[in-house]
């Protein structure tokens with residue numbers, strides 16, 4: 438209306454009128470544009486905040502970053518490493534602990550954990566303890582393993598620890614994976630509660646088989662070729678399970694396999710599988726003993742389940758030599774140069790040609806040339822039929838853990854050994 442009146446009141450030669458008309462354009466159009474822009478910005482911000490809130494409230498493993506393709510290193514490079522996206526300044530550890538409803542169902546009341554029986558070792562994020570858990574029947578306490586988060590812990594460490602528990606929950610049950618029983622995470626100190634695989638790790642079992650110990654708590658310290666295949670097959674079943682979830686283990690070795698008296702084998706040490714889950718890759722900063730690693734891992738290239746297959750070959754070597762360190766003549770730091778010359782380990786005297794053939798297939802330089810866990814398992818199932826079930830594997834030399842650690846390229850503190858106490 439204002440514009441029309443101005444035009445009617447002015448003649449075309451009236452300069453003031455032209456200026457007045459332009460002033461309207463200069464004021465109204467930008468104001469209109471700025472208003473639209475502000476409204477749009479508001480809507481976008483509102484949608485963003487709403488999405489963030491719903492993500493934090495969602496239960497289960499979705500709190501952890503979604504599973505990216507396992508061979509995609511760019512996922513990590515693009516900075517998607519975190520697992521629960523809460524800004525540090527906005528929350529304290531206590532607030533954060535109260536705000537993880539995803540773990541509510543897993544909570545074990547602290548008063549049910551009666552006494553700590555022993556500290557097994559120092560794990561990668563804190564002490565690993567054996568404790569008794571009350572089951573309701575006072576005469577039948579259940580032994581469990583507590584993985585504690587060392588204190589003091591920052592918010593990132595707490596987030597990471599909770600993410601690991603959720604990862605266990607996400608994995609679910611498998612006979613050949615160590616089982617999550619619950620957690621205590623509503624206040625500090627934080628515990629992950631795991632089933633107790635009482636006979637401990639396979640490496641200690643293998644070392645004990647070198648001794649004159651016959652049996653302990655129902656476990657027979659003798660190993661035959663058939664049993665090596667039997668244990669190997671179970672590890673492969675666990676790897677198939679991980680592969681079905683687009684994951685891989687990253688640290689397959691005798692020290693990461695727990696053993697029960699009936700020789701049920703359970704893969705533990707799932708820390709790297711968790712990294713694969715959250716980042717799509719294993720971070721190169723992780724210190725994994727080099728002698729177990731496939732060439733692509735040593736070269737810091739993207740790796741997948743077939744890197745586990747390489748390590749599985751080393752595991753067979755460990756079993757058949759009753760826990761000898763791999764490549765005893767090669768210093769750990771020179772392993773890559775050694776492999777680059779296409780050298781692999783020679784057949785140990787205790788190893789049949791069939792088993793050595795299987796090991797060699799795992800140690801193919803090219804990933805694609807290696808069998809999948811399933812193909813390998815089928816080969817083991819064939820081999821098991823004709824394997825020796827009588828001759829007990831024997832190695833006369835006893836192990837000195839410190840020496841073993843130096844040759845294997847492992848920190849001796851990371852080895853749990855009750856071996857020397859026997």
Ligand SMILES: Nc1ncnc2c1ncn2[C@@H]1O[C@H](COP(=O)(O)OP(=O)(O)OP(=O)(O)O)[C@@H](O)[C@H]1O
Nearest residue numbers: 560561582631632633634638692705706707708853
């Ligand atoms: N459920 C269990 N039952 C018996 N012993 C266990 C159990 N879990 C772990 N251990 C013992 O603790 C050692 C270290 O375990 P594990 O590798 O799982 O811990 P970690 O070093 O903190 O690994 P990660 O970061 O990969 O989870 C094992 O070699 C084993 O001796």
